[in-house]
Amino acid sequence: MNLLNVVCKTCGAAEESAVHILLRCNFAKRTWELVSKWTKIPMVNMDGTLNDLLKEISEVRRIKGVRKAMNAVEIQTMWALWKIRNDKVFNGRQGKVQTVLEEIKEASYQDVKLRSRNGSITKREWWDFNINLSFCF
Numbered sequence: 001m002n003l004l005n006v007v008c009k010t011c012g013a014a015e016e017s018a019v020h021i022l023l024r025c026n027f028a029k030r031t032w033e034l035v036s037k038w039t040k041i042p043m044v045n046m047d048g049t050l051n052d053l054l055k056e057i058s059e060v061r062r063i064k065g066v067r068k069a070m071n072a073v074e075i076q077t078m079w080a081l082w083k084i085r086n087d088k089v090f091n092g093r094q095g096k097v098q099t100v101l102e103e104i105k106e107a108s109y110q111d112v113k114l115r116s117r118n119g120s121i122t123k124r125e126w127w128d129f130n131i132n133l134s135f136c137f
């Protein structure tokens with residue numbers, strides 16, 4: 001096996017692993033930072049393990065609406081990071097954090113809209129994360 005193949009294709013600085021791609025990679029960190037800024041909610045602990053992250057997703061959010069919304073955001077963030085990684089590996093394309101954030105917003109919006117009680121969240125509200133979550137779900 002060629003050892004070069006296990007180096008992260010995004011930063012080239014570390015061994016590629018799930019936890020690296022989704023949490024530790026600089027690209028992932030910058031993405032989570034933007035997501036955190038957008039939602040104004042402190043996000044995952046980047047020094048933790050994937051297990052911590054999944055636990056956080058299922059337990060920490062106590063308010064149902066917030067939990068559901070953040071769940072969608074976090075799942076979509078991980079999904080986007082994984083897609084970015086594949087795009088780099090298979091197409092040699094280097095994604096931009098800002099573009100990833102837009103994708104995350106769009107995908108999580110579709111998610112949340114589907115699951116909200118009356119589909120009442122507008123795109124504008126979601127983009128600004130200016131929503132009464134306990135009312136929406």
Ligand SMILES: [Zn+2]
Pocket residue numbers: 008009010011012013014020021024025026027
């Ligand atoms: Zn990396």
